Amino acid sequence: MACQKFCMAFLQWEFIYVITAFNLAYPSTPWRFKLFCMPPNTTYDFLLPAGISKNTSNLNGYYEPLLEAKFNSSGAYYSNLTSKTTFHCCVWSEENENCSVQADNIEGKAFISPVNSSVFQQIGTTWNIQCWMKENLELFICYIEPLFKNSFKNYDLKVHLLYVLPEVLEESPLVPQKGSFQLVQCNCSAHKCECHVSVPAAKLNCTLSMYLKITSGGVVFQSPLIDKQKVNKDEADPPLGLHMEITDSGDLRISWSSSTLVPFQLQYQVKYSENSTSRREADEIVSATSLLVDGVLPGSSYEVQVRGKRQDGPGIWSDWSTPLIFTTQDVIYFPPKILTSVGSNVSFRCIYKNENKIVSSKNIVWWMNLAEKIPESQYNIVGDHVSKVTLPSLSATRPRGKFTYDAVYCCNEYECHHRYAELYVVDVNINILCETDGYLSKMTCRWSTNAIQSLAGSTLQLRYHRRSLYCSDVPSIHSTSEPKDCHLQRDGFYECIFQPIFLLSGYTMWIRINHSLGSLDSPPTCVVPDSIVKPLPPSSVKAEITAKVGLLKISWKKPMFPENDLQFQIRYGLNGKEIQWKMYEVYDAKSKSVSLPVPDLCEVYAAQVRCKRLDGLGYWSNWSTPAYTVVTDINVPIRGPEFWRTIHEDSTKKERNVTLLWKPHLHKKSNCITSVKVVEDITLPAMEHGQKMWAITPNSLSMDRANTYCDSLAVNSIGASFANFNLTLSWPMSKVNIVQSLNAYPLNSSCVILSWMLSLSDYNLIYFILEWKILNENNEIKWRRIPSSVKRYYIHDHFIPIEKYQFSLYPIFMEGVGKPKIINSFTQDDIEKHQTDAGLYVIVPIIISSLTLLLGALLILHQRMKKLFWDDVPNPKNCSWAQGLNFQKPETFEHLFIKHTESVTFGPLLLEPETISEDISVDTSWKNKDEKVQTALVPLLLTTADLEKGSICINDQCNSASFSEAGSTKITCEDEGRRQSSVKYATLLCNSKSSATDDEQGLINSSVSKCFSSKNSPTKDSLSTSPWEIETQAFFMLSDQHPNIISPHLTFSEELDKLLNLEGNFSEGNFSEEHNDEKSVYYLGVTSMKKESSSVFLTDESGVLCPLPAHCLFTDIRILQDSCSHLVENNFNVGTSGQKTFVSYMPQFQTCSIQTQKIMENKMCDLTV
């Protein structure tokens, strides 16, 4: 009891305290609260049993059955209540354990008494109430249900919510009046009620006051007045815009956005799951609208959901957002795209999953554009699976078609995934050119975007930073910069204007390229407006010719700005359509004029001036407007004009009109010459260039009677010229003819050459006047003054080829004009001759060229023929057996023959069965002194030779006597081959060096024709009459051109020596002893013969056919046999039948073996028998 009294006393004290301290202060409504209601006149002498938690969240748990039982017991209590019994309720929340109970009716005097909530829990009923603002902030919702539903399952439930929203936000809310409450009928179903209160948007910050009336089973449960201060959203809508991406650092970034703007901060709960090789789930609460998840794996899927809740104060979680599934690729590049500038270094990283296995970073290689492997030195291993490549000093990406990037591939050794990273390298070197105007108040900067046109979707912006004074040494991009509006011009340049400007400030400017992948800055450039001034051009520019001095004076005024010292440039020239300017520079800043010499003071000159800072900074100004000189009479004219006259006689009127022709000496606008004085007493007004008719009547001036002296004076206001041209019009002199001839030769349509011949004359020739015009046309006469010393003159004019021209040459004497020489056309004969000459000049070189070519061709042909002719005769030097031998030495032959004696092989292909001859005719006339020769020949020629005659000569008609008697080279041996000899033989052509005085000594060496063209006509005759005369194609020739010492030790050399001795015998002692030692060696050339052939030995000296020495023939044949015995046999067999024969031409220096020789001799003997 004491305790109970104490509690009551405490309650009383609290009650008094609340009344006094807070008066009518309403409790701030918690978000979730419970309403404990108890019948009136109930004492609070219960306490919750020990062990029952005060936490409402536990009420639904273990203790609920217990409480349920208690309320079931109290249900009986309800039935005892009278209808319309009002239960007063108190509000209990987690934050406030004390239950606030309204002691009196809400409509009546209200006061609040704080009561411990545990008391209500024992004797009353409990309602769970939850109120919140919807996301759209237009609806306030309260949700009501009984804590123990079974207590009210048999009763209908009606709930009314009464609320008031004050019009004006009040700092200290007053008690609402009774009539100000608005009633809201709540919707109840299955013991759940939901009340909706519409809240105008304007009253979001107002305090909502409300209370609830719950009617069930005739019992009214009335809540105390509840304040919902500052109506705010309490429940958020699910976040929107859920998005996932791989960050540049390789993390998974989950981002979202709040559905609507809320006046309070939200917190979010993120729930995600990773489904890869292993599954992991997590949920995190964050206050930001994004979450980074590290350890992202390729080929994984991530499912994410987010919900939101008010971070501070009451609130409930919103619904989960729609789940979003994000699947990573098998290859993850981070970053997947890079935008950078030229020269920079970038890095890519990647994770590669290949066939459900993440590739080790050690096995990852990088390729560029699938064409170039990036060197491994640029790789870095970041982790077990993350590889990194660094690309240094990048150059600009070259667009390949529509691809404006480089593709960077992360590959598993040599296998690359089709996905790639994109690398955009942009050349951002944009040149910004600025210029300050002449008023120093505006700076215009221009820049072009040509360098970065390839980067689509980018925007450009000029940004600048102004330094108070001057530029820094190295311009840099400042963190605080301002953008500048620039406008695209027609020429493709952007133009930005700064006005007004800070003249001496440093403007650091750069171009910022904004792109979805990032932004790039061009290299900054700094300019000081004062140093880039383009001044205004100098003003008040004047040009004049100074009096008396005669100089072109140009004056000007410097522009107002800049105040710096200026330099000036002056250009001047003769005024015309295309002025040839001359430049003059003035570096004196204080000078305001300059005087320049000009060649012609009577011409109009134009002059312009421009300026620039003397220190070289800035630009040249524009040229000033041109100033022109005014021509005035400054001095006496220097020279009178050139003139000429033409005379037109009118026979009917007996008048003679003289027309004066003037050279265009006088300028049209020149006032330097005001008049021309032609005749001493006649002054003509100033004339323009051209012609002026001057009528001279016979009465006043007769050229028949007098010499009229004409002098052309240039006259102006100052005086007349002194150096003048003069002309005497004299009739008698017009008959003096000194020009003998005049010829005109047209070179082309623009040039004609005139030449003339003069005769001697006593008159003093001054000069010539050359006239020309188109014949029979009265057009303009053209004329030239030619010095008297000239004999030929080139006229440069436009000549029409189809026209005829008249040329007149007037000799001008001191006494007057002489008789002209007139021609009416070009000199035709001379033209033709000239043309002929021209033709000659053309033809002769052609002929000479042709002859040269022909001669060359002949020489080449000759060489060819010679080569062909001798080609089949191999040079021993080219033979294998002759390699390394020097044929210049006689020892060579010695060794040569020794060497080849043992084994001599012949190529059978060299041999061709041919019939040498059907006849044999050996014309011999050698002396009998040489018995060796005779004895050598005898065995061979036994069959056909008449041995009885003691001569080698086989023929019956051998003229041996004459041969021997002649003692010279005149060999008269003549073949009588018609006798059908069966002996085959050849003819040797010998070029014996028997007579040094013989003129035809060397002829045989060169050709056969020469050999046969010797003066030994009988030989020719014999050849012509012989059966083989036509195809004598085998020659054995001796010459002294290649003197070789033939060794007598060898068989063949012996034979050859004998042969040479024989030749020496032919020469009958003309051969000197010295010549005996050195013999010329000739090759034997043999070709096939179709019908008949022979070897001809023709002496050099005589040029006649010589009898073939027997050794020569035998040697020939021996060699043949030695090479191919069977062919020899066949050949000789055939030879006997007269069908074929072999002609050996190869082994000139070969020797046959003794055995072979014998065999051959025997066979030959057999054959000849």
Add this chain to the structure above:
Amino acid sequence: MVITTNEYWACALSHFIHVTVIDTHLGGKMRCGFLCRFLWLWPYLFYTEAAPIQKVQDDTKTLIKTIVTRINDIAHTRVTGLDFIPGLHPVLSLSKMDQTLAVYQQILTSLPSGNVLQISNDLENLRDLLHLLASSNSCPFPRTRSLKTLEGLDDVLEASLYSTEVVVLSRLQGSLQDMLQQLDFSPGC
């Protein structure tokens, strides 16, 4: 005296080395003092490196001439009642020049006319140049950044805007010409 940047640099550096060598003999206290002095000069050395003194002086004179030329066309008779505008009193020091120019700049900035904006910018540059000159002469005077509001300026501008503009430009021109003459005599701090 014309001091180029390199000469200034070399002089300062040699002085520093010389002092350092002496300090090694005299002790650490003096070394610290000289070092501090050198470090105090260091920023000015860097600043003067980019802008030689002679160039700064030339630019100052040229800029004064430019401003004078800009307002050359303005002529007026004597106007009374605008006493807040600095008069034609010769200014002898750099700091006085700066203060005078600051007043002019404030008035010009207050003028709504757009054609004086350029002159106002020029004055800003001119003041920067004067500060640079002062720094080169080791004149540590603070920059007159914030001036107290001229009394009655707004009323005057509202009532007699044109007169104010003419008078301020005219007096500015005179003041600038005075400054130009003073600069030839190396004004003090």
